[in-house]
Amino acid sequence: xxxxxxxxxxxxxxxxxxxxxxxxxxxxxxxxxxxxxxxxxxxxxxxxxxxxxxxxxxxxxxxxxxxxxxxxxxxxxxxxxxxxxxxxxxxxxxxxxxxxxxxxxxxxxxxxxxxxxxxxxxxxxxx
Numbered sequence: 001x002x003x004x005x006x007x008x009x010x011x012x013x014x015x016x017x018x019x020x021x022x023x024x025x026x027x028x029x030x031x032x033x034x035x036x037x038x039x040x041x042x043x044x045x046x047x048x049x050x051x052x053x054x055x056x057x058x059x060x061x062x063x064x065x066x067x068x069x070x071x072x073x074x075x076x077x078x079x080x081x082x083x084x085x086x087x088x089x090x091x092x093x094x095x096x097x098x099x100x101x102x103x104x105x106x107x108x109x110x111x112x113x114x115x116x117x118x119x120x121x122x123x124x125x126x127x
Contacts, residue, residue: 003072004027004029004031004032005031005032005035005072005123005124006071006072006124007025008025008032008035008036008059008072009070009071009072009124009126010070011023011025012025012045012061012063012067012070013067013069013070013071015063016063016065016066016067016068019065020063021062021063022060022061022062022063023060023061023063024058024059024060024061025058025059025061026053026056026057026058026059027055027056027057027058028050028056028057028058028059031107031123032059033050033059034106034107035100035107035123035124036048036059036061038098038100038107038108038109039126042098042109043064043066044064044066044067044070044126045061045062045063045064045067046061046062046063046064047062048060048061048062067126067127068127069097069125069126069127070124070125070126071124071125072123072124073090073122073123073124073125075102075121075122075123076121076122077119077120077121078101078119078120078121078122079119080113080114080117080118080119082119083110083113083114083119086099086110086122087099087110090122090125091125091127092127096127097125097126097127098110098111098125098126098127099122099124099125100122100123100124100125100126101113101119101120101121101122101123102120102121102123103116103118103119103120103121104118104120105118107123110122
């Protein structure tokens with residue numbers, strides 16, 4: 001079983017360390033597209049586009065040189081009151097980086113989930 005989100009996070013981090021300007025991530029999925037859109041909104045990556053290669057599709061992502069760490073997590077459930085502990089465990093400092101979660105209202109950052117008062121599964125984090 002392949003975790004495409006974990007593979008994409010590793011490709012992004014390794015390309016940043018190699019100081020590349022763009023990277024191609026495959027296979028493309030809707031989950032990965034939503035996560036990349038959140039990364040883009042928080043200015044960790046530049047523009048990205050999906051193109052079809054006749055198989056599963058790929059994303060071409062422009063890098064900005066702002067990623068220090070990007071890792072996918074095992075999808076474990078976290079209740080609303082556990083979110084602060086999760087943030088302290090994963091991120092180096094409060095307010096530095098984001099944790100992306102999947103909730104019953106869609107994929108969002110942990111801060112958005114806290115504002116809505118809902119928990120969910122942690123997907124990945126980036127800083």
